[in-house]
Amino acid sequence: MYHLRLLFPYIYRYRHRMIAGLLVAAFGAAVSALSPLVLRLAVDSLADGTIEPHRLLWFGDALIGLAVIDGGMKFVQRMLIAVTSYRIENDLRADLFDRLLSFDQMFYQQNYTGDLMARLTNDLSAVRQFLGPGLNGAATAVLTFLAATVLMMLVDPLLALIVVLLLPMVTIVFVAIGGRMRQAFHRVQNQFGVLSTRAQENFAGIRTVKAFAQEEAEIAVFTADNERYRKLNLHYVLLSGTLWPAMTLCLGLITALILLVGGQQVAAGTLTIGELVQFNAYLALLAFPMIILGWMVNLFQQATASLERLNDILRYQPMISSPSTPRLPPGYGSIEFRKVGVRANHSDQWLLRDLSFQVPAGKVLAVVGATGAGKTTLVNLLGRVRDPDEGQVLIDGIDVRELELAALRRMIGYVPQESFLFSMPLRENIGFGVATVDPARLDHVIEMSRLSNDLDQFPDGIDTMVGERGVTLSGGQKQRVAIARALIRDPRILILDDALSSVDTHTAAQILAGLRAEMNGRTTIIIAQRIATVRDADQIIVLDDGQIVERGSHQELLARNGRYAAMYRRELLAAELEREE
Amino acid sequence: MVHHANDDTILGKAYDGRLVRRLAKYVMPYWRQFSVAILLLIGAILSDLLPPLLLQRAIDGPIRAGAVDGVWPYFVAFVSTLLINFVFRYSHSYFINSVGQQVMKDLRVAIFRHVQYLSLSFFNRNPVGRLITRITNDVDALNEFLTQGVVMIVADLLTLVGIIVVMFVLNWRLALISLATLPVLVLIVSIYQRFMRATYRLVRQRLARINAFLSEQISGILVTQLFNAEERSRMAFARLSDDYMQANIRSVLIFAIFIPSVNLLAAIGTAALLWGGGNGVLAGWASLGMLVAFIQYLERAFQPIRNLAERYTVLQSAMASAERIFAVLDTEAEVRDPVHPRSLPTPVRGEIELRNVVFGYHPNEPVLRGINLHIPAGQSVAIVGATGAGKSSLVGLLARFYDVQEGSITLDGIDIRELKQAELRRHIAAVPQDPVCFSGTIASNIRLHNDAISDEQVRAAAEMVGAHRFIERLPGGYNHEVRERGANLSIGQRQLLAFARVIAFNPEVLLILDEATSSVDTETEALIQTALTRLMRGRTSIIIAHRLSTIRHVDRIVVLHKGRVVEDGTHDELLARRGYYYRLYQLQFAGMTG
Numbered sequence A: 001m002y003h004l005r006l007l008f009p010y011i012y013r014y015r016h017r018m019i020a021g022l023l024v025a026a027f028g029a030a031v032s033a034l035s036p037l038v039l040r041l042a043v044d045s046l047a048d049g050t051i052e053p054h055r056l057l058w059f060g061d062a063l064i065g066l067a068v069i070d071g072g073m074k075f076v077q078r079m080l081i082a083v084t085s086y087r088i089e090n091d092l093r094a095d096l097f098d099r100l101l102s103f104d105q106m107f108y109q110q111n112y113t114g115d116l117m118a119r120l121t122n123d124l125s126a127v128r129q130f131l132g133p134g135l136n137g138a139a140t141a142v143l144t145f146l147a148a149t150v151l152m153m154l155v156d157p158l159l160a161l162i163v164v165l166l167l168p169m170v171t172i173v174f175v176a177i178g179g180r181m182r183q184a185f186h187r188v189q190n191q192f193g194v195l196s197t198r199a200q201e202n203f204a205g206i207r208t209v210k211a212f213a214q215e216e217a218e219i220a221v222f223t224a225d226n227e228r229y230r231k232l233n234l235h236y237v238l239l240s241g242t243l244w245p246a247m248t249l250c251l252g253l254i255t256a257l258i259l260l261v262g263g264q265q266v267a268a269g270t271l272t273i274g275e276l277v278q279f280n281a282y283l284a285l286l287a288f289p290m291i292i293l294g295w296m297v298n299l300f301q302q303a304t305a306s307l308e309r310l311n312d313i314l315r316y317q318p319m320i321s322s323p324s325t326p327r328l329p330p331g332y333g334s335i336e337f338r339k340v341g342v343r344a345n346h347s348d349q350w351l352l353r354d355l356s357f358q359v360p361a362g363k364v365l366a367v368v369g370a371t372g373a374g375k376t377t378l379v380n381l382l383g384r385v386r387d388p389d390e391g392q393v394l395i396d397g398i399d400v401r402e403l404e405l406a407a408l409r410r411m412i413g414y415v416p417q418e419s420f421l422f423s424m425p426l427r428e429n430i431g432f433g434v435a436t437v438d439p440a441r442l443d444h445v446i447e448m449s450r451l452s453n454d455l456d457q458f459p460d461g462i463d464t465m466v467g468e469r470g471v472t473l474s475g476g477q478k479q480r481v482a483i484a485r486a487l488i489r490d491p492r493i494l495i496l497d498d499a500l501s502s503v504d505t506h507t508a509a510q511i512l513a514g515l516r517a518e519m520n521g522r523t524t525i526i527i528a529q530r531i532a533t534v535r536d537a538d539q540i541i542v543l544d545d546g547q548i549v550e551r552g553s554h555q556e557l558l559a560r561n562g563r564y565a566a567m568y569r570r571e572l573l574a575a576e577l578e579r580e581e
Numbered sequence B: 001m002v003h004h005a006n007d008d009t010i011l012g013k014a015y016d017g018r019l020v021r022r023l024a025k026y027v028m029p030y031w032r033q034f035s036v037a038i039l040l041l042i043g044a045i046l047s048d049l050l051p052p053l054l055l056q057r058a059i060d061g062p063i064r065a066g067a068v069d070g071v072w073p074y075f076v077a078f079v080s081t082l083l084i085n086f087v088f089r090y091s092h093s094y095f096i097n098s099v100g101q102q103v104m105k106d107l108r109v110a111i112f113r114h115v116q117y118l119s120l121s122f123f124n125r126n127p128v129g130r131l132i133t134r135i136t137n138d139v140d141a142l143n144e145f146l147t148q149g150v151v152m153i154v155a156d157l158l159t160l161v162g163i164i165v166v167m168f169v170l171n172w173r174l175a176l177i178s179l180a181t182l183p184v185l186v187l188i189v190s191i192y193q194r195f196m197r198a199t200y201r202l203v204r205q206r207l208a209r210i211n212a213f214l215s216e217q218i219s220g221i222l223v224t225q226l227f228n229a230e231e232r233s234r235m236a237f238a239r240l241s242d243d244y245m246q247a248n249i250r251s252v253l254i255f256a257i258f259i260p261s262v263n264l265l266a267a268i269g270t271a272a273l274l275w276g277g278g279n280g281v282l283a284g285w286a287s288l289g290m291l292v293a294f295i296q297y298l299e300r301a302f303q304p305i306r307n308l309a310e311r312y313t314v315l316q317s318a319m320a321s322a323e324r325i326f327a328v329l330d331t332e333a334e335v336r337d338p339v340h341p342r343s344l345p346t347p348v349r350g351e352i353e354l355r356n357v358v359f360g361y362h363p364n365e366p367v368l369r370g371i372n373l374h375i376p377a378g379q380s381v382a383i384v385g386a387t388g389a390g391k392s393s394l395v396g397l398l399a400r401f402y403d404v405q406e407g408s409i410t411l412d413g414i415d416i417r418e419l420k421q422a423e424l425r426r427h428i429a430a431v432p433q434d435p436v437c438f439s440g441t442i443a444s445n446i447r448l449h450n451d452a453i454s455d456e457q458v459r460a461a462a463e464m465v466g467a468h469r470f471i472e473r474l475p476g477g478y479n480h481e482v483r484e485r486g487a488n489l490s491i492g493q494r495q496l497l498a499f500a501r502v503i504a505f506n507p508e509v510l511l512i513l514d515e516a517t518s519s520v521d522t523e524t525e526a527l528i529q530t531a532l533t534r535l536m537r538g539r540t541s542i543i544i545a546h547r548l549s550t551i552r553h554v555d556r557i558v559v560l561h562k563g564r565v566v567e568d569g570t571h572d573e574l575l576a577r578r579g580y581y582y583r584l585y586q587l588q589f590a591g592m593t594g
């Protein structure tokens, strides 16, 4: 129930249409309750044998007239309520996506992609069904029921009571079976999630599956999951399979009762045949609305369950957001870390600890360190991919948490360790972070990232479509597109997270030389595993287990004869060894 | 921003005999249950025809005659009919759904199995999201078709025919009057279908676009955020969502016109009955009970036709789904097992020869342009070269991810196209350039689904590549939970896991490492080297690396440039040649010592 409140603002936005829709529905219900009356009058006059043949036409005309009015009302009602439900769905979807765009990585680590997509499609559609067909049907059902009850009471209270008391049984049957169906459905959905996640990961990692000839093992696992899914699903469809027969049975039994009681009354002369026919007609008229009412109860329950899942998104407070009174960065690009500490999510394990250093504007900082030492975690603090648990990260002397988020990120050109590309043409991938692509600038960054060497290999040059996640490019090409994408923004701060790892030394050297040449005061942070990439930095820090163990220039660190020197020697040793061989 | 080039195309067809015949093959194994289901359905339909008739008999009999107790037998008959009908309907649902679920399962497994053996080029063309749709939504649509579509349409038609027959038997004049509106109804339904078809196609297409967009956006959200592209994504999404809404509103409009028109027609039919039939009652060629029964039959005759409109959508979507599923099943793997596979001579030695190998991902755009390379058994070879030179493509050919366009590759003298892929890959282990992690645990990432690999072997493999150290410190150790795509591990850690995987699988002869340690620090790498030297002993190995320290132990170095082998020899030979390798070497080391 609580989650329903989430819908109020959206419904309120369209309240005029909704109210008008309900009014029209009420009028329509009253009109449609009249046609059995016409039928009764016709049958009774025929039973008497008193009617003149041409008068029969009147009854026919009356029936058609009522159908025309009723049809008009139903049309208007659908156009008001159903269309509004689609508009609300649309508004909600836009708002949900908007929220998703603002969420931090923590959120995305806790939620599977497939699950989030299901929320923005299936769950949303469940809510819409409740608002559209659900409300529409319920309004019609209740109002028709009321109108018909009044008219039936006027004819014969006993028969009317049979109908009015027994008919809601149909709804109850629906709700009772529906409740069990929902539980079964829940299990089916979960297993479905397992199944599609399994397929998703398999397809995404097919290269690995093939390389290890694991196809049969994968098929076996998938088949087992599938069998479980089949069993659960069968349980569900068998439950739902009782629904219609059971309801038809209920309705039939009521009709039989009316036939018995009403028929006896007619035989005894206390009821006319026309009235019996009228009751039968009401049963036919009300059968569908009663079913809808039961369905509505289920829709309601599904919608609340779905709303709860949507509410998870709408109420999630992103840990990273722009402050309420943001400051604008002066834009020089100096960086300072003050006693920064970062913990692994919800644990007391430190990923970074007591980290302090400064990078003056325009200088180059290199970070080296073992696998898992925390290098990526460190640079992620700058663009606020996450915030530190302790200490401060400052840009131009201001804590990044006080800066306007968009302005902060606009200062930064980030080349992530894992190059994610979108399935759009190369040109758009490169221009991803700028509003308009200046052709001269585009050519320049293509040259800088040395993509110019590769363009002639692509079928459509710069307009070549890139496959999902960049699968149709070589490893180094992907990385260089990511570099070009960062450079085209002409950022004050450039972050290269192991951004040349898949690029050959030769090309890497050219790229670095190009960067240095046009560095013109750009603050740069380079993470790398190769000495050649970091040796010219103004300052190098060596990270181990989340802490700085050494810092200084290349020469200073060599002189210290510590870890950096060891790393240097390892590479050198490799060279020497090779030379001796 | 959004590209529609590869949209799932949806045809509007509602029936395609060819597709239905192919589907029938999947139902065949269950034909007994299926036939029982159909028989039960026919029983249900026949028992459905009785109630109005009973009503007529009751009215024209005891009720009009004033016999109060005479109504009872009719009541009893009425109730019995209902109970029989219930039993028929329920058992029908039981049988048809059991068949449906079985068929779905069979189909899913068939698709999954088929896809498993498709070539990588297929996966380059088809986004993962689309393949998932084949296995999930499309299969569901076929189930609907089986349990709701065909069967129910047959049932509807039978009901209609049944009612018409009963009507004519009872009173042919009333029957003619009742059915007068039927042709108009058929016309309305066919107009409705024409409009609905186009709209339905639009709705589906636009939903597919929303899905594709969402899937990619969620995966790449960090890039969107860091590059301030939120506004652009928002606008693109709003446009997609709006298009979808417009299509839906169109379908509401069509529906809002259709339903009242059918109802109006039903009212006209009833009016005609009242007038014509009423005259009949007055003239004596029809009884009052008969008239009432006909009014009920007319109502029942309209129902199947109303249903038809909805069934039509089910059919349409089923045909579209069947078409797409069969398109996948008809895709032949480009890399195929030979009809009469040869087997490798035992013991397998691991001698590799590439003769004049030409290969490209697009026709006429060769990536490898005539490679000749002979690697004797047990040799270790490093492949170096500029990015995009074709190194990964070359080793992809060795594992037969793709087939050569010209020339040949032989293993121990046998063309690898003459071997079964499974056999070839049992002897080869390759660490691909982009290591993949799966959701699960650390251990399951190393052994995949191969239960033959024991916990000890998993651990030994991790120790060998130096991953044990970090794994131990994770909460839960080897049972530490790994998230989708390994999101909670550092890149280097993911590479180590992929490396451990190869060790655990213990390839017999051939080892291929494609930038397997590019993001691993040199200290860990030095550790791995020891393991690697042991592993390389007696095995042919091919190592691709940009860092020269990674390849310091190899016997031989091959330089690839724009798809050609330009240098080939030992370290010293290549240095002496003062070519590409020499420059590479200078770049990495000369500056360091100087």
Ligand SMILES: Nc1ncnc2c1ncn2[C@@H]1O[C@H](COP(=O)(O)OP(=O)(O)OP(=O)(O)O)[C@@H](O)[C@H]1O
Residues within 6 Å of the ligand: A454, A457, A471, A472, A473, A474, A475, A476, A477, A502, A503, A504, B124, B361, B362, B367, B385, B386, B387, B388, B389, B390, B391, B392, B393, B394, B433
């Ligand atoms: N799946 C694919 N579809 C189309 N083209 C591809 C595909 N994979 C690679 N290419 C193209 O083939 C060429 C060679 O790529 P390959 O991956 O073999 O290079 P590489 O030598 O491994 O480079 P790197 O060192 O950057 O990994 C590149 O121009 C690349 O764009």
Ligand SMILES: Nc1ncnc2c1ncn2[C@@H]1O[C@H](COP(=O)(O)OP(=O)(O)OP(=O)(O)O)[C@@H](O)[C@H]1O
Residues within 6 Å of the ligand: A109, A344, A345, A351, A369, A370, A371, A372, A373, A374, A375, A376, A377, A378, A417, B470, B487, B488, B489, B490, B491, B492, B493, B519, B520, B521
């Ligand atoms: N999202 C996460 N949740 C929990 N732990 C994480 C997460 N991301 C990384 N870690 C852990 O934090 C540690 C530091 O990771 P980080 O990615 O910063 O390493 P790195 O220095 O960049 O390593 P590499 O050189 O391999 O990229 C690792 O032990 C890793 O397992």
Ligand SMILES: [Mg+2]
Residues within 6 Å of the ligand: A375, A376, A377, A417, A498, B490, B491, B492
């Ligand atoms: Mg990292």
Ligand SMILES: [Mg+2]
Residues within 6 Å of the ligand: A474, A475, A476, B391, B392, B393, B433, B514
């Ligand atoms: Mg490569």
